[in-house]
Amino acid sequence: MLMALGAPLITALTGQSPTEFHPEAIDPALGGLPKGPWGGISAEHPLGVEPATGRDVLARVVWGARLSLLISLLATLLATTIGTVLGLVAGFQGGWADMVIGRLMDLLMSFPSLIFMIALMSVAPDGNRELMLVAVLGLFGWPYIGRIVRGQAMALAGREFVEAARVLGATRRAILFREVLPNLTGPILVVATLSIPGYIATEAGLSFLGVGVRPPTPSWGQMIASAVPWYAADPVYFLVPGLFLLVTVLAFNVVGDALGDLR
Template sequence: MSAPSDAPEKQVEESGAAAGAASGAPAAAERSLRQIAWQRFRRDKVAMGGAVVVVLLIAMALLAPLLTRLFGFPPNEFHQSLMDPLTGGALNDPADPASGIDPWGGMSSEHLLGLEPVTGRDMFSRIVYGAQISLLVAFGATVLCVVIGTVLGIVAGYFGGITDTIISRAMDIFLAFPLLLFAIALAGVVPDGAFGLQGNALRVGLLIFIIGFFNWPYIGRIVRGQTLTLKEREFVEAARSLGAGSGHILFRELLPNLITPILVYSTLLIPTNIIFEASLSFLGVGINPPTPSWGGMLSNSLDFYTTSPHYVIIPGLAIFITVLAFNLFGDGLRDAFDPRSSD
């Protein structure tokens, strides 16, 4: 008597594999971490919305000159003939000074977001160019912070001992700095020309240095903690047994496995840097006028919030939407790369 045949089970397995291949969907075991994360992220509609807004903001900043030519005016071009000389608000009818103040701040087909009080500068152009400053400082400071924090964090976690002690105590010292007060003091004493830079080029470089250099311990601690776990894994031991040096293990074995937490934390760090730059410009130690910045526009709007409320609302909304979009995008990335999340 012959043994029972398992041909039906094999046929089912083969047909299932063929169906999976025909549909183009890889099996769960065959999917890479990137594919799994992308599928999770794509299902998160809120995070996808945040990502779309982030892409649009970056495109707006890059295309600022083109957008102002198509939909606005140069950001520092005055239109005082459209403003009421007594209150500084936009006139309902520029040809009739007695027509009263426009409650919409001079919004029209020519001035999409209205006019700045007193000067009559185009708000749309100033918001678009302000995005350049905010994103440039935020991205530059984030890159500097990530580079310093990653290098020192991975070195501290891997070597341990006295190296870890020195770097960890340095983190504690930097975290004890009252950063806002220090930034105000440093930005206030630096002259208009230094280090081969002048004016706002120097200001942007100074803001990137202050924000990035003094914020690196936050990501440094995350990288250090992850490195302490990873250095005990089998792939590191295998690399050591094959004679790999410390540099190879640090940057060829450990660093690729740290990309995910670094990427996620970076997206959450960018909105913090945007708020910090806006705060410094609001306090008058950031970007020098007349270069537009969202924080500077908010600072100038305080005298006109009763007659021209749009001057407060528009730059405030620009900061709010930008920070919210990056936070939603970062939260979505964190959930997508979380190994405990369900598929």
């Protein structure tokens, strides 16, 4: 996360841009392979360069981290907000509200979400694809949080402190957001933290398939896709974004598990 936040500073210190081509760093006689060992690793390019283009891998990795984390965090925020509000209403209100929201959750959860994401992103305009990714990930992600919040809200609806608030004349909205919601912050935080690595992996998968972020905007999934034809001749270019993706997803899973243990 620090690397993603400091992406402009890192690229300023290295003097490299994620979109700048370096034809002098590749060897046309070898089909565009980087000059030098280990994918062209050198003092100027600490993680080497891309085959065929010569773009700096470090610059693209740090800016790709910024993009992946921004999309996943915003998607988590959107899904958590929608899921929490609708889950609270469904679990606490019951009746027709629970039936309508519950059937909507069932409908969205029954979709093969990845296929629908690919279809939606394939026809989406090339304008602001980052916001489109946030919207699509949040749209298909909120029912999972909503289910958990709904179940917890139903369990809390009959507790003594809720009945006491009713007797004291508190409104339904006040009971929901002042009494019930504070008692759900723990499970919501755990589920939201565990959702982030899933969104990171999904964004990388969509970019890998060519329906996510468009070049030249750097993305880890896009880098892995472009590295596939070169993995035998230049394995470093394939391994670097893959390892960063692996470590990031693993780290968020560990944090989520730790928060769950603390509860």
